[in-house]
Amino acid sequence: MQAVPLYLSEMAPYKYRGALNIGFQLSITIGILVANVLNYFFAKIHGGWGWRLSLGGAMVPALIITVGSLVLPETPNSMIERGNHDVARAKLKRIRGIANVDxxxxxxxxxxxxxxxVEHPWRNLLQRKYRPHLTMAILIPIFQQLTGINVIMFYAPVLFKTIGFGSDASLMSAVITGCVNVLGTMVSIYGVDKWGRRFLFLEGGIQMLICQIVVAICIALKFGVDGNPGELPKWYAIVVVLFICVYVAGFAWSWGPLGWLVPSEIFPLEIRSAAQSINVSVNMVFTFAIAQVFLTMLCHLKFGLFLFFGFWVIIMTIFIFFFLPETKNIPIEEMVIVWKQHWFWSKFMTDVNYPNGSIELENGNGAFKKV
Incomplete structure (x- = not known):
């Protein structure tokens, strides 16, 4: 989790960095889908040992990751850090496919x-010039979890069963949301370097908010505040699943992949490892916290749970609109330009110079030139 987004951002050409980095999220969504499909069929095994297969199957991807890590090449950044400049230049030519990489x-x-x-990267994170990076490293993973996506993906069978689906139907609904998650991530791969990070963040936030409000209304109309269990009419169940799928799609092409992509591409090299560690740690802490309190929140808030997460989606969408600059088509080592030209963060970057000369953004579309 800590190394993969950074590795992909360092290896990818900046024009395709978004799409290649989101391949990480695509792999995660495919893994979730496979797990949901396996759980659906393992649940039908008689004898009560299907859960053992579900848990034991986790060693298969772990084994693939372990073997694959042995053959991964080093990034040019890593080679330069260790003084292997000639090898780094050769590696850069190979992965870029061009001869002139000067x-x-x-x-x-x-x-x-x-x-x-930099002798103390952790301490240096508190410096004024790293204020925007530290803010993003903390708030983006918090907001990613406060979208409520893990309520859907982790507890989809429990959630669907609670609102009236049968046990088999709830497991199948989890498979359906898993498929939507994969397809939505593919949309993000296609559009992230075309439409930009901000557009996907903002569109995804609005889409998730609308769906959360609709689902809350549907559950409220059917169960009210007492939450009496019962079977949903077929058409009603289809409506609930449909809007939950639209919500998952909105997350899958916005906060899902971009929550990993944007932090991995904005940190300067001197604080990159420390800042990414904070990003991942915050993400894991909030994933754990929400997973632990979800069932209690569902019992007490009922349909209000979706409104709770909807409120946070409003907050994070406003935050993105005002405080996150566009980072598409900007080389990772020259990302300082987006902070120095931002209306708010520029006040913290007064002591930071442009790398290798002055850089200007053109037409506000993320393209740049050196002068």
Whole structure:
């Protein structure tokens, strides 16, 4: 979780960094879908040992990851950090597919030299010039979990059974949301480097908010505040599943992949590992916390649970609109330009210079030039 987004951001060409990085999220969504499908069929095994297969099957992807990590090449950044400049240049030529990589290579070397001056990256995170990076490292993973997606993905069978689905139907509904999650992530892969990060964040937030309000209304009209159990009419169940799927799709092409992509591409090299560690740690803490309190919240809030998460979606969408600059098509080592030209964060970047000269954004679309 900590290394993969950074690895992909460092290896990918900046024009395709978003799409390649989101391949990480796509793998996660495929894994969730496979797990849901297996759980659906394992639940039908008689004798009470199907759950053992569900747990034991987790060793298969773990084994694939372990073996695959042995053959992964080092990133050019890592090679430069260890003084292997010639090998790094050759590696950069190979992964970029071009002979002239001088500009990017010089940026990497300059970033490496700056990082060597930093003796305490954890302490340096508190410096004024890293304020925007630290803010994003903390708030983006918090907001990602407060979308409520893990309520759907972790507890979909429990949730659907609670609102009136049968046990088999609830498991199948989890499979359906898993399929939507995969398809939505593919949409993000297609559009993230075309439409930009901000557009997907904002559109996904509005889409999730509308769906959460509709689902809350549907559950409220059927069960009220007392939450009496009962079977949903077929058409009613279809409506609930439909809007939950639209909600999952909105997350899958916005906060799902971008919650990992954006932090991995905005940190300068000298604080990259420390900042990404904070990002992942905050994400895991809030994933654990929401997983622990969800059932209690569902019992007490009932349909209000969706309104609770909807409120946070409003907050995070406003935050993105005002405080997250567009980062598409910006080389990772020159990301300082988006902070120096942002209306709010520029006040914290007064002591930071542009790398290798002055850089200007053109037409506000993320394209840049050096002057």
């Amino acid at each position: 500009e990017e290579f010089n940026d990497l070397v300059a970033a490496s030299e700056e990082s060597r001056k």
